[in-house]
Amino acid sequence: MAAPEGLFVLEGRPTAQLIADQLREQIVQGIFRPGEQINESVLASQLRTSRGPVREALQRLSQEGILVSRRNRGVFVLELSADDVREIYAVREAVESTAADALLDGGQEQVKDTCRILRTVISDMAKQVAVSDWQAIAPLDMQFHTSFVAGAGNTRLIRIYETLAAESRMCILNLAVAYPRIDDLVQEHQNILDLLEKGDREELHKAITQHMQKAVEDLTAARGDKEIIA
Amino acid sequence: MAAPEGLFVLEGRPTAQLIADQLREQIVQGIFRPGEQINESVLASQLRTSRGPVREALQRLSQEGILVSRRNRGVFVLELSADDVREIYAVREAVESTAADALLDGGQEQVKDTCRILRTVISDMAKQVAVSDWQAIAPLDMQFHTSFVAGAGNTRLIRIYETLAAESRMCILNLAVAYPRIDDLVQEHQNILDLLEKGDREELHKAITQHMQKAVEDLTAARGDKEIIA
């Protein structure tokens, strides 16, 4: 039978997973602000479920690092410092560089498939830039990079990058006006795509490094060094 | 399930954390074999606790990737394929290379502190090699690399590497005679330490890459390409 997709409130299968995904999305969208407390009981009754699955989901997100749990005090949305930003983007650079190598070593077919996906993402991105829809740009930005890493086909790399993507979106959303050089945005991603397609390993690595460095500069520019961003 | 004599009744505060840590240790030591099922209820009664904390610990290890959970069927110790080995060591190479750069960029002091730690590890390793105590060598091998990464001071990198270290130990332990070139072992690590101390970035990267490549060759040599190692 054709499976009719159920609604978001409560589905049959992996409840904790659904809660975690939903919550992560709400956090990176800024519905829960950094430093804000999340109460197990309250969330459970809101979701019409018990504390068990909620607790499981919260624990999951804590392990991912976007929540911090203090014993008998509560769980709170992560607050990011400038140092955190530097850490995150340093690791992102490492992961994406590795993915780039794996892609280029993986054969023409793999590169081609990945590029096809990346092209559509850039296309969507250009549309949203044209109408200045920042809300839609951040997810697309991350989708580009996530797809890039996914193209390498290393499941561990992908799993690592998922957490980094969530943290990056938290960085971006907490920066109010997130993209100072919004016109460069599409161009930069297009450049990465071109270099991947061309197979220019050297320049691709440089482009990734620069992309990350610029991001760190933008994200840390307005704030003091050790200050909390959010 | 085999009676695990190594598990102690737990006290103190973060119960689930303790269970997870102990269980992880038991798994990388091979007390729980790959593919073996781990039963929540049984484990709970062995630990004189309830299913809640045990479940939490198992979920944590599942997220780390050293357990796999199948709904309503049970949780099982991860079985590693040759592809898994390649994945793990590819990511390890990326992480350690990043750590190397961060170390060298972090100043003389940081490098010096790290080298001091690494020296003692190598010293211990040499002792165990001398008496051919393989059981003790694997942890020291991982301790070297974990300390190396820790020296970079990037908490996210460290967290990522902890999981990789656990998976690596699973690779090693499942290979029976794990170190074909046991005499080279100390030498290779010493070489990495020397290059770090010298600050030779180029050669250090090469050494790390070679170290990982050799490991993959050793670990996949005896088995078919897609075969399960354990």
Next chain:
DNA sequence: ACATCGCCTATTGTTGACAATCTACAGATC
């Protein structure tokens, strides 16, 4: 006024019972 002690509340941590669901097996049916 100030420091100290002890209660109070909010929140997580823990527990045992109960429900849902998957697999395997045995029996019926063709």
Next chain:
DNA sequence: GATCTGTAGATTGTCAACAATAGGCGATGT
């Protein structure tokens, strides 16, 4: 004999009640 079906058992998934604990706040004594 092969295949379908329904039932049993094992295991996780869910739940609500209960316990422990950390930190706040006020009473109390000086």
